[in-house]
Amino acid sequence: xxxxxxxxxxxxxxxxxxxxxxxxxxxxxxxxxxxxxxxxxxxxxxxxxxxxxxxxxxxxxxxxxxxxxxxxxxxxxxxxxxxxxxxxxxxxxxxxxxxxxxxxxxxxxxxxxxxxxxxxxxxxxxxxxxxxxxxxxxxxxxxxxxxxxxxxxxxxxxxxxxxxxxxxxxxxxxxxxxxxxxxxxxxxxxxxxxxxxxxxxxxxxxxxxxxxxxxxxxxx
Amino acid sequence: xxxxxxxxxxxxxxxxxxxxxxxxxxxxxxxxxxxxxxxxxxxxxxxxxxxxxxxxxxxxxxxxxxxxxxxxxxxxxxxxxxxxxxxxxxxxxxxxxxxxxx
Amino acid sequence: xxxxxxxxxxxxxxxxxxxxxxxxxxxxxxxxxxxxxxxxxxxxxxxxxxxxxxxxxxxxxxxxxxxxxxxxxxxxxxxxxxxxxxxxxxxxxxxxxxxxxxxxxxxxxxxxxxxxxxxxxxxxxxxxxxxxxxxxxxxxxxxxxxxxxxxxxxxxxxxxxxxxxxxxxxxxxxxxxxxxxxxxxxxxxxxxxxxxxxxxxxxxxxxxxxxxxxxxxxxxxxxxxxxxx
Numbered sequence: 139x140x141x142x143x144x145x146x147x148x149x150x151x152x153x154x155x156x157x158x159x160x161x162x163x164x165x166x167x168x169x170x171x172x173x174x175x176x177x178x179x180x181x182x183x184x185x186x187x188x189x190x191x192x193x194x195x196x197x198x199x200x201x202x203x204x205x206x207x208x209x210x211x212x213x214x215x216x217x218x219x220x221x222x223x224x225x226x227x228x229x230x231x232x233x234x235x236x237x238x239x240x241x242x243x244x245x246x247x248x249x250x251x252x253x254x255x256x257x258x259x260x261x262x263x264x265x266x267x268x269x270x271x272x273x274x275x276x277x278x279x280x281x282x283x284x285x286x287x288x289x290x291x292x293x294x295x296x297x298x299x300x301x302x303x304x305x306x307x308x309x310x311x312x313x314x315x316x317x318x319x320x321x322x323x324x325x326x327x328x329x330x331x332x333x334x335x336x337x338x339x340x341x342x343x344x345x346x347x348x349x350x351x352x353x354x355x356x357x358x
Numbered sequence: 359x360x361x362x363x364x365x366x367x368x369x370x371x372x373x374x375x376x377x378x379x380x381x382x383x384x385x386x387x388x389x390x391x392x393x394x395x396x397x398x399x400x401x402x403x404x405x406x407x408x409x410x411x412x413x414x415x416x417x418x419x420x421x422x423x424x425x426x427x428x429x430x431x432x433x434x435x436x437x438x439x440x441x442x443x444x445x446x447x448x449x450x451x452x453x454x455x456x457x458x459x460x
Numbered sequence: 461x462x463x464x465x466x467x468x469x470x471x472x473x474x475x476x477x478x479x480x481x482x483x484x485x486x487x488x489x490x491x492x493x494x495x496x497x498x499x500x501x502x503x504x505x506x507x508x509x510x511x512x513x514x515x516x517x518x519x520x521x522x523x524x525x526x527x528x529x530x531x532x533x534x535x536x537x538x539x540x541x542x543x544x545x546x547x548x549x550x551x552x553x554x555x556x557x558x559x560x561x562x563x564x565x566x567x568x569x570x571x572x573x574x575x576x577x578x579x580x581x582x583x584x585x586x587x588x589x590x591x592x593x594x595x596x597x598x599x600x601x602x603x604x605x606x607x608x609x610x611x612x613x614x615x616x617x618x619x620x621x622x623x624x625x626x627x628x629x630x631x632x633x634x635x636x637x638x639x640x641x642x643x644x645x646x647x648x649x650x651x652x653x654x655x656x657x658x659x660x661x662x663x664x665x666x667x668x669x670x671x672x673x674x675x676x677x678x679x680x681x682x683x684x685x686x687x688x689x
Contacts (some may be wrong), residue, residue, distance in 0.1 A: 175415035178422045185426065201643070204685040232422040232427075239415050259635040265633055271624030281618060281682045285636050287610070288674055292639075321386050331430065338437050345444045352451040356458070 145266040152334055155327035159320075166320040168349035175239040180320050182232040183310070184328035186254070189225035191255065191332060192218045196264075197287020198340065202278035209347065210340075212276050215283055219264045221332060222286075240252050241303055248302035253293040260286040466561075469554045473562025477536070478569060484563075487535055496581065503585055506628050517586035517649035520639050522604070525571065529608055530630050532570050533616040536563070540621045556684040564613045571605050588652050596661050597651055599663055602646035603668035607675055608637050614679040618686050624662035628683055643667045 159180070169176035196218035202211035233251070234244045245251065264286065267279045297306050313321055461560070481488055502520040503512040540546040549559055583590045590597060615632050620627040647664035650657050 151490060171493055173415060175418055181423060181426045204682060210412055226431065228426045228429050231425050235418045235422040235425075239418050256635050256638050259688060263632050263635050266666070267622075267628060270624050274625075277686055278615075281614065281686050282632055282636075284678055285675075286683060288678060289636075308502075335434065337435065338441065342437065342441050342444055345441070345448055349444065349448050349451055349666040351449070352455060356451065356455055 145334070148334055152327060152330040155323060155330060159324050159327055160257075162320040165316070167316040169317075175236055178232050178236040180324045182229060183184045183235060184320070184325040185225050185228040185232060187325055188328040188332040189222055189229055189258075190294070191329065192222040192225060192336070193261065193287055193290050194284045195336070196222060197262070197290075199289075200283035204277060204280045204284075210344075212213065212214070213282070213340050213347065214282060214336075216268060216343050217336050219261050219268075219279075219283065220339060221335055222261040223258065223265060224335075225332070226254075226261065230255065230258060246303050248304060249300040250293065250302050250304040251295040253289065253296045257286060257289045257293050260289060280341060317339050329346035462496065463594070466555055466558045467581060469558035470562040470565065473549075473559060474565045475567035477515075477563070480539075481566075481570070484549075486531060486608060487570060490535070491528050491532045491570065492574050492577055493639065494531055495524045495578050497609045498524040498527050498689075499578060499581060506584060512586055514586050514588055514652075516587045517582050517590070517654055518645050520586075521578065521582050522644045525575060525601075525644075526634070526637070526641055527607065528578075528606075529567075529571055529573055529640070530633060533567060533609075533612045533633075534626060534629055536567060536570070537616040537620050546617070546620055550687055554685055559687075560613065560680060560683040563617065564609055567609045567613055568605060571609060575601055575605065583624045590648075590652060593651055593658070593661070596658065596665070597648070599665055600644060600647045600651070600661070600668070603665055604640055604647075604670055606667055607640035608681050610672065610675045611636050614683060614686070617683070640668060640671050643671070 142246070143181040148297050163177055163180045166177070166180070168174065169179075196215050199211040199218065202208055203215060238244050260282065264282050267282060269276050271278060294307065296302070297304050309319065465468055499520055502516070502523060506513045506516040506520075523675075539545070540549075550556070579590060579597070583589070616629055617630075621631055622628060643664045647661050647668075650661045650664070
């Protein structure tokens with residue numbers, strides 16, 4: 139996809155979205171109890187949305203690779219796992235920065251934060267396995283990614299099942315008009331960024347696989 | 359899979375207690391005074407606290423956005439570099455194969 | 461493959477592992493000793509007024525189970541690798557999930573022996589009344605061990621042919637089994653309170669059962685493609 143004509147189009151659209159984000163966020167109304175610091179919401183939640191999306195892409199492509207053996211699915215899984223770590227890191231840093239002001243502490247071991255951290259760590263473990271597991275680690279990592287993907291619904295619903303300090307999933311559906319525009323704008327920006335970086339990363343993996351094949355044919 | 363979904367629903371009905379994951383109930387939080395004032399015993403709304411007890415929000419907000427931007431930019435830059443070096447290596451190997459074929 | 465053949469294959473594998481264990485006792489003794497040392501190290505690591513902290517007992521129990529379990533899993537499959545047994549097993553006309561269940565049951569038997577020794581030991585060291593609700597405690601331990609072992613057996617089998625397998629097994633296993641450990645510890649802590657909240661203990665057991673179902677389903681589903689080259 140990166141070589142296709144859609145990539146520059148999407149890249150420009152993504153730039154526009156990100157450039158417009160500060161404007162949209164500044165225009166959004168203040169939230170009554172938290173004030174200015176609540177505006178971290180416009181990057182924090184979209185980052186986690188992108189992370190969940192990446193985790194799903196990784197899990198589904200891992201399943202396809204495991205059961206159908208398609209190499210492209212493996213490349214997609216590797217790329218998506220890296221992006222899961224990236225967007226998860228953004229979410230894990232913006233969250234405590236917000237929490238410090240809103241809740242008075244950096245971190246709390248409630249169901250949402252704990253399970254989100256664990257989900258992130260599963261994909262870090264995936265990355266370690268891919269890098270240091272040696273031959274055959276592609277299939278093993280695919281199995282790992284399936285467990286990771288199974289965790290995502292747990293993380294999402296944890297905040298509704300347990301009473302936690304973290305807001306429930308009721309927030310986004312009930313956003314007031316000024317906030318919802320900014321939120322959906324930023325979500326679109328992050329999802330576009332996810333698609334772009336995913337396609338670039340997949341291209342990198344495909345090139346690497348091509349190099350390996352060419353080296354093998356060189357040895358013959 | 360149906361069993362899994364049923365169990366999830368069952369869990370939802372079970373765990374609507376007022377305890378968080380670690381069993382301690384959630385009490386309202388207070389920003390503690392760092393200096394010589396005695397610790398507060400009751401809940402005080404955050405806008406009634408004296409100004410020196412309140413955290414400024416702007417640095418946290420800026421830090422959050424700065425981190426998100428910088429992380430994304432660093433990743434895109436690293437992708438760019440890796441793609442460049444891999445494409446060069448690919449061209450190199452393809453050239454070597456062509457040379458050998460001739 | 462019919463159900464009876466499935467059960468027969470699984471039972472044969474359990475019998476094989478238990479027979480080897482009964483003769484050499486290598487895994488059982490080393491794992492047991494390791495678990496006891498683990499308990500001691502943590503008991504002396506968490507002290508207040510020169511005495512082990514009673515509240516730490518639940519956590520130390522589950523940490524010992526997790527660490528000893530990781531060691532046992534690694535050693536159990538190392539044994540398979542040594543004599544190329546796993547390869548032979550996979551070549552045999554046996555359903556892969558049956559092999560998985562057989563290995564899982566063997567690991568659970570091993571961990572059960574370890575827990576039977578460790579739990580009274582913890583009760584002794586920390587002077588905690590851990591046996592007031594023995595059935596609840598047993599159920600909690602059984603569900604937790606099953607959850608831990610189900611993922612552990614899958615990953616240990618997967619890693620048999622991988623590089624750096626000794627360090628990779630805990631690296632992969634712990635993030636996924638942390639929820640099981642959390643539920644186990646919270647349930648055990650409740651059982652150690654002066655007034656036991658039986659309803660909450662049952663809730664944590666319910667969560668453990670939920671994880672067991674998810675993990676075993678996923679493991680059974682992925683064991684076959686993961687073990688083929």
